[in-house]
Amino acid sequence: MPESRFPRWVYGRGSEPDARFSLANERTFLAWVRTALALIAGGVALEALSLPIHPGLRLAAALVLLGLGLVVPLLGWFNWGLVERAMRDQRPLPASLVGLPVAVGVTVVAVLLVLGVLLR
Template sequence: MVVDTDSSSSPAPEAPRRWPARVFDRGEDPDPRFSLANERTFLAWIRTSLALFAAGIALEALNLPVAPGLRRAAAVVLIVLGAAAPVQAWIGWLRTEAALRLGRSLPPPALALPLGVALAVVGVLVLIGLLR
């Protein structure tokens, strides 16, 4: 049996289009281990978001011995942080994947400092509320 190995008779199948194009249409595919590590970091930010939501809800729902106004303020800050963490996840994933594809240095997390400062504020609010 003779098999025709001439590929000129049929066009090669086109690679599926990947989203977002502004990331995947530039540069070269990096080592898959780096892209997978970037995805794990994205998922870690999503888990952090869920934990922040849970902490904010628990702080208010469990009626802890914290001054009510400070308890509510801390809960609101935690819930807002929970909403901000997925934004960090997406922006961080985009920036890191683009840097990997273009062979550039990896960018720092864009919202890590504001999130850290806000968590410190929550800690101070709860501490003050406990001492009242």
């Protein structure tokens, strides 16, 4: 029964889409989870390895990576639901909510690290 599936805001409407598209949507969500794990690992590594980078900028970069690692799975899950719901309602797919924050965050980290190397 669709009414008993979680989350109800996704499955409680429309008709069942082709399973291949739903599974592709799920794989995209899981790719964002893997990306979040890599962001978290990068943030931990920056501090754990004590690289020769300006300490304040290194910490800032690590915190940005950890923050992204926290936010990306949540945005990925919400985006998964919006895409699944659009498929169920036979509407055009929405734009990704995750790409821009990741691109901006990684760019900020790169700038912090470049400055950290130059100012050490």
